[in-house]
Amino acid sequence: MTAAAGSTGAPEELDLDAQIAAYQREYPEVDPQVEKVVTALGRLNRRMNVAYGRQLVDLGISNSEWEVLKALVVVGQPYRLGPGELAKRLGLTPAAMTHRIDRMVAEGLVTRERDETNRVRVIVELTDEGREKWLATMRLASAFEDDLLQDLTPLERTILGEILIRLLRRVESSQPDAGGRLEDLD
């Protein structure tokens, strides 16, 4: 009655080749190589997210909170952003941001105050504690990432990065990006 209960700990997937074979069996028109790349990509990402998640649990914050910390750190000092802007960058609704900020204020990771020059706006600012948390996550995450790519030669890393960026550009160019605004994208 231990483990296997809570779940959320990495789905148990079939061997990759077996899964591709199943797709071919059920839908013969599929291109096995394409499917293999795409499936590996998705699976790798899921596994990485599970790994990040475990590290975050050790640090006592959730993935949602990590996203907010990252967004605030990336803008640089004084680490401030409004709830609306945060919501847009994280891809969720303003309502969700309100609640996230509630929790994070309660935990001392950020502060929330009205902008006195424009009282409609609210300013969310990273606390020192929040910044420390982010640094701690960064130490763990980058160690994990370094380890993950350890087997790759410098050339392979370069090639991988270059290919991924090309794919990214392709998918972004085909996505009008919902609101239509893709100003600061690239």
Next chain:
Amino acid sequence: MTAAAGSTGAPEELDLDAQIAAYQREYPEVDPQVEKVVTALGRLNRRMNVAYGRQLVDLGISNSEWEVLKALVVVGQPYRLGPGELAKRLGLTPAAMTHRIDRMVAEGLVTRERDETNRVRVIVELTDEGREKWLATMRLASAFEDDLLQDLTPLERTILGEILIRLLRRVESSQPDAGGRLEDLD
């Protein structure tokens, strides 16, 4: 007051290089190349999921339902699996599976019945309609995937696939996989 309301339509992210530069500024020990690969990977995946999501909306099913359809199709005829096994493969709790199955039965995508040879067990089986839905998603998804990889040469596809699989193996070997069982993984 149009757009930008509902959100969930791909977060608006900074230019990749700008984001890497921010990480270097805030945490100089980071390896920019590693970070670039990892960030591109995550971002690509998110964009792809948004794209899949849009296709699914067109077909009238949710991402959750798609996952269940895939799992059932992959096992092959007669397309049967128990709720517990489904939950394990999808990486969620049995409770969530119960509700998902409720919805999918109501929509006619699967059937649920007790196993008469062992009345503790329940059997979830894909209906013809469910299988048709899956085929439709597969047609759209594979077209999207073919298009995504279109710019890559055969050699690049091979290299990409090979590198991804090596990364996958590395991350899987470092994850005891929660329950400790990784039998049919590889």
Next chain:
DNA sequence: GCATCAAACTTTAGCGTTGAAGTCTTGACC
């Protein structure tokens, strides 16, 4: 200067998920 409209955030209702407790069946032990 007052009224109206727009913008930014918050509140409310509903849905899907988790974690924990509950129900029902099967198998084993005495």
Next chain:
DNA sequence: GGTCAAGACTTCAACGCTAAAGTTTGATGC
């Protein structure tokens, strides 16, 4: 052959998110 433990699923309470309505502040027009 009856009781008891284990397994498989379901039910319940709490939480986070979305969509939509509500509130407060700022800007515009007359």
